[in-house]
Amino acid sequence: MRRRLPPLEQIEAFIEAAEAPSFRVAAERCALSPAAFSRRIQAFSSFVGLPMFERRPGGLRLTEAGRRCLSQLKPAYLELRRAAASVVEAPGEAQSVTLSLSHSLAVGWLIPRLDAFRAAHPEIELSIKTQRGAGDMRSGEADLGICYADIDLGGLVSQPLLDVCVTPVAAPAVAAAFQARGGRLETQRLLSVAYPGGLWSWWARETGMDTPLPPAATYDLLHAMYEMPSEGFGVALAATPTVWPHLDSGRLVRLDLPFAATPGGYRLAAPADRRRRSAVGAVWRWLESEADRTRSLTPARIAA
Template sequence: MRRKIPSTIALAVFEAAARQGSFARAANEVCLTESAVSRQIATLETYLGVKLFTRVRKQVILNDAGRLYLKNIARNLSDIEAHTAALMTHKGVGGVLELAVIPTFANRWLLPRLRDFRARHPDIILNLSERPLPFSFDETNFDAALNFDHPSWTNVVKVDLFDEELVPIVSPRYFDTLRLNAPADLTRFPLLHKSTRPEAWKHWFEITGVSDFTPVPGMHFELYGMVIEAARAGLGAGLVPKVYVQDEVERNDLVVPFDLPLKHEKRYCLVYPERKKDSELVQVFRNWVVSIEAEFVVGVK
């Protein structure tokens, strides 16, 4: 069946005109005349059966339909451009792997190890995009994801990595950590929270035997990376995945006063759609992640 896809030239011209807010500026960007840009837009509108711009005197203004269409196609055009550039650069050798990641996990665990992946597989380009929650691969162009295990992952292959372990952190620069003799001593600190894990501190105190206390009011943050930076700045005590703060602890920027982790809250995993199980690129990345994870687990024991 023939695909209902308009001319890519018309799409590129539309994207430029919508982004620039002007046919004249778009013409300069795509190296066409203004009248040629106008014709391409008119051809696209005829194909779609929808007006994308409102003409007001000599001005053109993107309308609601145009804004929606721009939002939906802009990323796809960027993906086509990136894949084309990668293919031209590598002459068909290797490939491009699109990976969805949890932002802080990517920054704190994955990125510091990617030099090893590039050294082993220089012909593979790995593109990372932020996706903190599970999603449907059928609605994206992702090849795989590094995320948490969750029942909403369907029609996927899951490769378990390691459990999340939350530990308390404080800054030795702002607090006298030598006076922290028991977990209950942390109840005197402002407690820094991750917004989506508001009960984490309560659970941690429970497993350490502290059940009756009135917490000092503390700040809430969307990302663990923010909690870590707030702890470094002396704003209180954070409760964060141990894997995220190894470097800071080694540099003594942060201290784990009690290495009593809150375990099994979540499990990190690599997931990819079942249709990708025979993909050579996905299998190369899978094998690398599993090998790196094994080295990491041994290293933190």
């Protein structure tokens, strides 16, 4: 008798559990409660007849059987997802496109432009996944993405999209006190993002600052970092284009210090088969046009 396959939802749960930092995160990715997610993992282990995970110091880890299953199942699972997503779009029907990008770029640059996108492309349902890396594009969960230059985009079609410049910013009261006291950064509590690291040192070298700067307090999310100086806690090294909403609102102001252009900036990327879809191509071209508009306005805003 031919042995049946495990249900696809069990395979999906197992792959997510194997690659997520915790079962809780994996359950969220599958839109399941922790209890329901655990039942799927248990059912998959029962089907295989071997334990897939074992408890070790620091959390659950794959067993040897689990590692074998992952290496054999994941390529087939991803290929099935890609094949399902590449089904020809029916004319006249709403077309769904998923865009992956960092939380900070989504909040600070993309979301304020979504009304314009909907007006230009009412036939496309654009969904957003906030992830800094390219994993969602490779897994088939995102059709295209915007990634910073330090992200590996090997195997994907990509091109430059947005330039990034950085400069110190602070709340208006902190900026006024900073100028009144001689503008010495070494006396300030400096804030930065964790990735890419060492930005304050890089900025100091690029702008010819000779004074050693104290280590910066770092944050995983750029937008979360902006909230700290907005409330008066320190001086942040802000990046365009994500800082513009905070400067436009007056919550943050520049410290009359120079901008420095980072190498690489943001890149637009997609798997080659997804890039050929008409709806994905339309989103790609719209992002290019919005990036061109941003680029045309940046020099005047930097000089202001």
